[in-house]
Amino acid sequence: MINIMVVDDHQVVRQGLRSLLKVESDFRVVGEAAGGFEALSMAASLHPDVIIIDLVMNGISGIEATRQMSKTCPGAGIIIFSMLATEYYVLEALRAGARGYISKDSSPEELIRAVREVAAGHHLLISSVLDRTIDFFMRIVNNNFADPLQNLTAREREVLYLSAQQKTCPEIAKTLFVSPRTVEAQRTSIMRKLGLKNQRELIGFAFERGILTPEI
Secondary structure, rough: OOEEEEEOOOOOHHHHEEEEEEEEOOEEEEEEOOOOOHHHHHHHHOOOOOOEEEEOOOOOHHHHHHHHHHOOOOOEEEEEEEEEOHHHHHHHHHHHHHHHEEEEEEEHHHHHHHHHHHHOOOOEEOHHHHHHHHHHHHHHHOOOOOOOHHHEEEEEEHHHHHHOOOOHHHHHHHHOOOOOOHHHHHHHHHHHOOOOOOOOHHHHHHOOOOOOOOOO
C-alpha cells in the first residue's frame, strides 16, 4: 500500500486528488493539509510514502516545505504539483529534495505514474518540464554560462520571488516570519549578486528566467 499525503491550499484540489487517487487499489490518502506549516507537522506524524504538494501557498512555500520535509521525513518521496512549470521552479524543487514535478494540467495517468515512480525511489518529471530543464542546461553549457541564481541562498530565492511580485518588505517579512530589516538586507544582497539596479530590472529578470509568468 502506498500512503499519500496531499498538500494544497484549495479544498477543491485536495478533494479532486483524493477522488482520483482512491481509484487505485494500492493507493491510500492518509492526510490532507492546506498549507506548508500544517504539512510539516502532519508529515512528521503520518510518515507518508509520497507527498503531493502545491508550490504557492500561504505561509511558507511548497519549495521551503519540501526542503524541511526532506530532512524530517527522508523516506517520503515529494512531488511538486503546480501550474508553474518553468525551469526555475523545477531546479528549485530538485534542490529542495523533491523527486517529482507535475504540472496541474497533466493527465491523471501522468500523476498516477509519478506517484508510483516516486514511491519506488525514482525521480520523474513530465516531458514538458523535462524538456524545458534540459534546454536550460544546454544554454548554460553552450554559452559557458554560470547561473547567477546559484549564488543566492534558499531564503534569498524566496525573497526574490516575493519581491518580483512587488511585495513590500513588511509584506515579505510577514510571509517569511522575519523582520523587515532582514528582508531589506536580503533584497540588497540579491540585487548585488544578480547585478540588478532597481525593482524594474528585478521584475524583468524574474520574467526572463521564468520566476514569474504572465498568468500570475
